[in-house]
Amino acid sequence: MRNLRRTTMAGAAGATSLVLALTGCSSSGDGNGTKAPAKALTQSEIDKAMDTPTTITFWSWLPNIQDQIDLFEKKYPKIKVVLVNQGDASAQYVKLRAAVKAGQGVPDVAQVGYDYLPSFTQTKSLLELTPYGADKIASDFVPGVWSQVVQNGGIYAVPQDSGPMGTLYRTDILSKAGVDAPATWADFATAAQEVKSKTGAYITNLPGNDMPQTLGFFSQAGASLFTYDGKTTVGINVDNDVTQKVVAYWQDLIQKDLVSTDPDFTDAWYQGLSRGKYATWLTAAWGPTFLAGSAKNTSGAWRAATLPQWSAGQNVSGNWGGSSDAVMAATKNPIPAYELAKFINNDPSSTIELANKQSLYPTTISTLSSPAFTDAKSDFYGGQQVNKFFADVSSTVPQNQKYVPFEDYVNSSYNDTLGKAIADHGDLKAALSAWQQQLVTYAKQQGFSVK
Amino acid sequence: MTAPAMSTEAEHAAVKSAPVVGRRRRKAERGKQRSSVLTVIIWLTVLYFIVPLLWLVISSTKDNADLFTTFGLKLGHSFQLFKNLGSLFTFQDGIYSRWLINTVLYAVVGSVGAAVLSTMAGYALAKYRFPGSRAVFNIVLGSIMVPLTALALPTYLLFAAAHLTDTPWAVILPSLVSPFGVYLMRVYAADAVDDSILEAARIDGASEFRVFRTISLKLLTPGIVTVLLFQLVATWNNYFLPLIMLNSPKLFPVTVGLAQWQGAAAAGGGAQVLFSTVITGAFVSIIPLMIAFLFLQRYWQSGLATGGVKG
């Protein structure tokens, strides 16, 4: 039936197009979205909505999120969820933005990385969730993570996973080189020398295409790069003493050919992990399960440790990645949409599976402390309780990572400047200033006032 | 590089030359002797074109580990083709078969439609003199130069306004426009349909449409098949248009679907590495077109020969 209706409309398309072109009308994202209720919904209103047959669409790039949807549909049999997987995060953002711009085909719920939330709130594409009860679940989540979904006093998503960083290292390679897991960055540099000369492996790989990882390193060193007031003022401070110190450190290792610079999440990089080309992977809490699936042949050789520290005795981590589920402003079914986002990331049966089966590092306090999560031992890590280890790390993540509302540009500009310099073994410091300059120019051009 | 842009020259030259291909060649060729040096050189060049495909076939029999660790042109430690095919057609509820069907649908409807429209327009431009015909032809020619991104975004927005994005129409309707096809049919019709035949039919009192239907169409058949074939390849290989128009994976053609899987495989999203599935999918996706091509090629070549006799 749907298709039939569309057939007849095909003829009208040309005419409509013409009118549109003449009037210059283009649909904008913040158009006819749902009007947020003035005050909080009552439970009976929610119950009624959840008992009305409804179909909602959910965009996520997680391959197995259908398992959680199944749980949700079992609990709410009247609600049907259509899952759409656009492949990967960056592909999904492109599609999501195009749909918002066109005012058509926008999903009800979408997975959005924390770093991209301001980009979508700035265009008023996300629904503010307080009236739907989001303020009531705030205390269930790790405070630092929850702060990522709050903007300008409003709640715009439910946290799904986070990425406190640590070191995964190959015991066999390090022991062959005669070194321990490096405790400080100085140790790391020394170990790099030993590993290279005794085993031929690189101590680690620093990709030039992964800004979030670099941001994690900057954050660990204490740099705060961005601010955003939720309106029209942004702060851009990517070129400062701290970041210069960090890039100078890596510059040295790259120059001495002690660190490889393969782009990550590519075929070559997967091969590097499997073949022992890299002795460590400086990664996040979602890394362990991911690695266990990607480099099966190296099972048993890996262990987890904290990130190397800038001064001995410190214990500071950083954050790499993590995402949330947001309700799109264009939704016609805000209640079931919010309930889905809430269920997947807040219901214990769902979150424990996300954590244990899909390598999403949990964001709720109860799951983080649940024995079903922390007690899990992995043969891949020689029986180490990796989850428990990262649960401890998550409290050491500094709360200095904020994002600006044009993350796409920040990212592509990074790739063209600092990322390119890493890949080309060029001048990282100069690239850092170039990045700063590009960002400021762009922000001003887009009408922001820059602090 | 886009297939449509590249296709025209072949169409043009192939068609243009068609009416002149003579049978006279045969006699002289009988006496020619083969050259071993040239044969070796040419067959070495053939290797360049075939080895990558050979690699693709062999790789689709390997699992993920063998794919990266064994020599590319030798079989792996185990023969995994059927397992790969199994996972290819069951992954994400067997959406891959859906993609194949979509591709066939888009390609067939798009190419048949484009061929019909091009034939009519090209014939009219070649065989009728009327005010405005030159202008129309020049506009058609000029449109070949327009880069695809100039159209992509506005087309997307306009389709969205008409609620046509994320429907098969969003892919099919734009592919009906084939300026190349019109151009080619004009060139072909100018040679293949003799004015004197038309005049004779008119003097006999046949209406213009009757002339077109009963006489011209028959003469144009080889050209039409050529347009159809190339348009089929162009729509089959189309990537950019469906990429921007479609959101629902169940509407994807196989090109967009595979690219998405490759992206997902690279992003890793969890512990999922499906390189061998992507490779097998790539291999399977080129089989139908190759078969269709071999099959249609006979028509195409006989079509050229027919044109030759007429000339």
Added chain:
Amino acid sequence: MTAETPRRMALSAPAARRSRGIHAGQTRTAWLLILPFLLVFAAFFTVPLGYSAYLSLFTSKLVGGEVFSGLDNYSRALHDPHFWEGLRRVAFFLCVQMPIMLAASTFIALALDSQRVRGGKFVRLLVFVPYAVPSVVATLMWGYLYGKDYGLITQMFDAVGLHAPDLLSPGSILGSTMNIVCWEFVGYNMIVLYAALRSVPNDLYEAAEIDGAGQWRIAWSIKLPALRPALLLTLIFSIIGSFQLFNEPNLLFNIAPNAIGSDFTPNLYAYNLAFRGQDNNYAAAIAFLLGFVVMIVAFVVQGVTNRKERQA
């Protein structure tokens, strides 16, 4: 009536009268035949193009929205190093890749036409086969073949004890892209040229052979000139294709993210501006400028070749 052709004028009087009546009918028929195409052409080509032109006259900002800005986007593009860099890259691509591709196509076509190659029929088919492979699959496949530590090319270098080049590095990615495009289209162009060669009347060869001309001589002075129109066309369309390069770099980005920037080709740049950077207006202007450049280059090439032809 002024459009009467000499031929019709020469018809006998009654026939001419009838044909005059027919002429109006012919015009109507012609328009009716063209109309369906013109309708879809207008709806899916002209209208979007007009809309795009309209969009390019505005500037949109994340803060402040859309304002009319005349030709600002165009002057911004003319001062945009990303745009020029991409344009320079595709121009270089064109100058290197196209001659190689066309030379290879011509050579194979000439060899096959000479009838001196054993199994020529199979050669024709096998060389043509890559054309049936979608550029998505071709790029994906070559991406694996290029792989630094595991690709077939590296394996082959290793087998003969040589150090394999990194074909996905920033320095070599353009060459690697050229190779993919060559692989896809050599066979195709070969078929075009081959068909053109087959159309040369045999009498010419026979005459040449009687005059004692060798095969190379015949190829040079009879066959190549015969190929000129076909070559000109392949040339023009290679120009258009090269300037619009998109699929291959867009897909190679996944495996060589540092080697291919968001501005690798002007087309990729416009796509990224529109779909990632949210700057539709500027993207539209870039796309228009690109179309303009393509048109100029195509016309210049056509003009130069035509003049040469006239001189010859």
